[in-house]
Amino acid sequence: MKLDRFCLVAAIAALLALIFPLSGVDSDTGKQVAFVGDIPGLAIAMALCVIAGAAFTWLGVKSVKAGVVILAIAVFGCWQATRVLYEYGVAGYAGLGFWLFIISLWAFVWRGIDVIANFRSLEPTKQHVANITVPIAFGVWLLFLWEVLVSGFGVPQVLLPPPSMIGERFVNSTDILAADFYQTFVKAVLSGYVMGCGSAFIVAIAVDRVPFLKRGLLPLGNMVSALPIIGVAPIMVMWFGFDWQSKAAVIVIMTFFPMLVNTVTGLNAAGKLEKDLMATYASGYWSTLFRLRLPAAMPFVFNALKINSTLALIGAIVAEFFGTPIVGMGFRISTEVGRMNIDMVWAEIALAALAGTAFYGAVAYIERKATSWHPSFRVRRH
Amino acid sequence: MTLKEVVNNVAEMPASKNAVVDIKNLSLTFQTADGPVYALSEVDLTIEEGDFVSFIGPSGCGKTTLLRVIADLERATDGHISINGVSPEAAREQRAYGYVFQAPALLPWRSIERNVTLPLEIMELSKEERVKRAQEALKLVELNGFEKKFPWQLSGGMQQRASIARALSFDADLLLMDEPFGALDEIVRDHLNEQLLKLWARTNKTVAFVTHSIPEAVYLSSKIVVMSPRPGRIIDVIETNFPKDRTLDIRETPEFLEIAHRVREGLRAGHSNDE
Numbered sequence: 001m002k003l004d005r006f007c008l009v010a011a012i013a014a015l016l017a018l019i020f021p022l023s024g025v026d027s028d029t030g031k032q033v034a035f036v037g038d039i040p041g042l043a044i045a046m047a048l049c050v051i052a053g054a055a056f057t058w059l060g061v062k063s064v065k066a067g068v069v070i071l072a073i074a075v076f077g078c079w080q081a082t083r084v085l086y087e088y089g090v091a092g093y094a095g096l097g098f099w100l101f102i103i104s105l106w107a108f109v110w111r112g113i114d115v116i117a118n119f120r121s122l123e124p125t126k127q128h129v130a131n132i133t134v135p136i137a138f139g140v141w142l143l144f145l146w147e148v149l150v151s152g153f154g155v156p157q158v159l160l161p162p163p164s165m166i167g168e169r170f171v172n173s174t175d176i177l178a179a180d181f182y183q184t185f186v187k188a189v190l191s192g193y194v195m196g197c198g199s200a201f202i203v204a205i206a207v208d209r210v211p212f213l214k215r216g217l218l219p220l221g222n223m224v225s226a227l228p229i230i231g232v233a234p235i236m237v238m239w240f241g242f243d244w245q246s247k248a249a250v251i252v253i254m255t256f257f258p259m260l261v262n263t264v265t266g267l268n269a270a271g272k273l274e275k276d277l278m279a280t281y282a283s284g285y286w287s288t289l290f291r292l293r294l295p296a297a298m299p300f301v302f303n304a305l306k307i308n309s310t311l312a313l314i315g316a317i318v319a320e321f322f323g324t325p326i327v328g329m330g331f332r333i334s335t336e337v338g339r340m341n342i343d344m345v346w347a348e349i350a351l352a353a354l355a356g357t358a359f360y361g362a363v364a365y366i367e368r369k370a371t372s373w374h375p376s377f378r379v380r381r382h
Numbered sequence: 383m384t385l386k387e388v389v390n391n392v393a394e395m396p397a398s399k400n401a402v403v404d405i406k407n408l409s410l411t412f413q414t415a416d417g418p419v420y421a422l423s424e425v426d427l428t429i430e431e432g433d434f435v436s437f438i439g440p441s442g443c444g445k446t447t448l449l450r451v452i453a454d455l456e457r458a459t460d461g462h463i464s465i466n467g468v469s470p471e472a473a474r475e476q477r478a479y480g481y482v483f484q485a486p487a488l489l490p491w492r493s494i495e496r497n498v499t500l501p502l503e504i505m506e507l508s509k510e511e512r513v514k515r516a517q518e519a520l521k522l523v524e525l526n527g528f529e530k531k532f533p534w535q536l537s538g539g540m541q542q543r544a545s546i547a548r549a550l551s552f553d554a555d556l557l558l559m560d561e562p563f564g565a566l567d568e569i570v571r572d573h574l575n576e577q578l579l580k581l582w583a584r585t586n587k588t589v590a591f592v593t594h595s596i597p598e599a600v601y602l603s604s605k606i607v608v609m610s611p612r613p614g615r616i617i618d619v620i621e622t623n624f625p626k627d628r629t630l631d632i633r634e635t636p637e638f639l640e641i642a643h644r645v646r647e648g649l650r651a652g653h654s655n656d657e
């Protein structure tokens with residue numbers, strides 16, 4: 001009979017967690033900070049882990065239901081672990097017992113996510129729920145681990161604040177964050193992105209039409225794309241002033257070349273047979289461009305749009321380090337680092353991550369709608 | 383109804399014998415990295431109005447190349463060719479022919495209907511006219527009901543039929559078809575052969591048709607061109623005298639078998655030349 005190793009690890013780790021000390025010794029009082037016996041919730045959670053771990057070691061985690069049970073126990077355990085950290089003063093004094101308990105939870109979460117990730121259903125809604133549960137559960141687990149490690153070891157907040165603190169700062173500074181977002185993302189990123197990608201697209205069509213431009217301009221574009229952004233940004237500030245225009249200019253320089261190269265490549269993606277077909281209809285240059293070559297180029301164009309969506313945000317934030325009005329995400333990061341307000345820096349980083357993901361997601365969504373014919377998307381529609 | 387009668391009457395009139403395709407001493411050599419490939423050599427051929435000409439020959443003998451020269455997709459290196467009395471290029475600009483490629487070549491981002499209306503769109507027909515003609519063409523190849531599907535949702539044979547509908551949609555007088563039924567099963571093939579014959583009998587179109595199947599060539603054609611490889615040459619031209627409204631039954635007649643035999647002999651001779 002095959003034993004479920006993850007559950008075995010979870011059971012043994014939880015059992016040991018009950019035996020080994022939960023926390024270290026307080027240097028002032030000379031006593032242990034907390035005992036498992038004083039905290040009924042934690043004791044129950046650990047006991048549950050031992051029992052469930054042992055049971056599933058024999059039974060195996062075969063169904064989604066079992067996976068959900070495991071995850072539910074893990075969630076309860078995580079809640080108790082954070083309570084112990086903050087309500088019983090274990091933060092900074094976590095002992096071997098505490099970490100063994102975290103390892104037990106880890107094994108459970110791993111097994112539970114694994115089961116749900118392998119879930120296959122013909123019902124689209126069920127499959128959909130399973131598909132989004134996996135990344136969410138995984139993300140939440142990573143945040144929890146970050147929280148517990150930072151608090152448990154008492155890592156100085158200047159080095160790395162726990163996510164709960166970043167979240168609190170985020171919620172309490174929404175007006176500042178909103179102003180920064182508007183300045184950096186709406187004004188600089190969006191305008192720079194549209195101008196950079198739009199102009200590159202038009203130039204690509206011109207380059208494609210004129211052979212000497214293809215040979216002359218593409219190597220030149222290569223050079224421009226190799227320019228270091230930290231060198232370009234101050235110059236753009238000198239040319240276009242402190243406000244968003246200089247950031248948009250930096251973004252235009254960064255996004256132009258990926259779009260140009262991808263579009264030029266895409267315009268050559270249409271097959272010979274399809275071009276011959278258009279020739280038999282005596283289709284003119286523009287007709288063939290719009291009916292055949294541009295649609296065939298779309299996967300390449302969207303590829304560049306996706307690359308550029310991340311480049312644009314990075315460009316805008318970095319460019320703000322070189323002069324900006326007193327608002328903007330890059331500006332905030334550089335000044336708050338100087339003031340040792342690391343939680344605010346992290347809140348801005350979180351905002352940038354959210355904005356970047358949403359931007360990328362939006363482009364990817366449009367791509368899927370616009371090129372649903374492409375082989376890479378077809379499978380999912382069936 | 384009246385229009386149809388007129389068309390029928392035209393078909394019954396003795397076809398006026400004008401050369402649609404006139405080829406004299408035509409040669410085509412591909413310059414490749416491994417040296418020249420002699421695809422066609424000294425080809426002489428006349429296709430008259432209303433002819434149904436089949437090209438048959440072993441793989442690589444230049445059938446596709448010859449069709450592509452007629453369609454102005456390839457330029458002959460030597461010799462003379464004229465289509466309807468003008469150069470192939472001028473004929474192409476006049477949209478004188480509909481071409482069915484060896485592969486379906488449907489655009490994957492267009493639905494079947496929009497694939498069929500593609501040439502009509504390029505020729506700037508009105509929307510209603512485009513949809514009407516697409517309906518008719520799709521009905522002819524029995525694909526009605528699949529208008530809104532995308533090419534990848536259809537089987538290979540259905541895709542090929544859609545590409546035939548596309549070539550028929552703009553009603554060119556000359557049809558160039560490169561193994562259009564190669565991917566289809568026997569029954570569908572027979573059926574489409576019948577449909578094609580009916581269309582031909584009704585409209586007096588001129589058809590140039592590449593095939594690998596001897597019965598298909600004999601059944602459909604008014605003229606069979608047998609080719610041999612390396613360099614591609616015409617080794618025999620066989621005229622058949624079956625009526626335009628022939629049925630599948632003629633395949634049992636001695637005349638049919640005799641012609642099929644002659645085609646096979648021609649192909650054999652071409653092969654032995656090769657060795």
Ligand SMILES: Nc1ncnc2c1ncn2[C@@H]1O[C@H](COP(=O)(O)OP(=O)(O)OP(=O)(O)O)[C@@H](O)[C@H]1O
Nearest residue numbers: 412414419420421440441442443444445446447448
């Ligand atoms: N673009 C090209 N460049 C070089 N050689 C070519 C090219 N196109 C065709 N050929 C060569 O010309 C010859 C004739 O090719 P073609 O495609 O006309 O044959 P085919 O009779 O249609 O064969 P099949 O029955 O297999 O379709 C072949 O030897 C082929 O390799």
Ligand SMILES: [Mg+2]
Nearest residue numbers: 445446484560
């Ligand atoms: Mg061929």
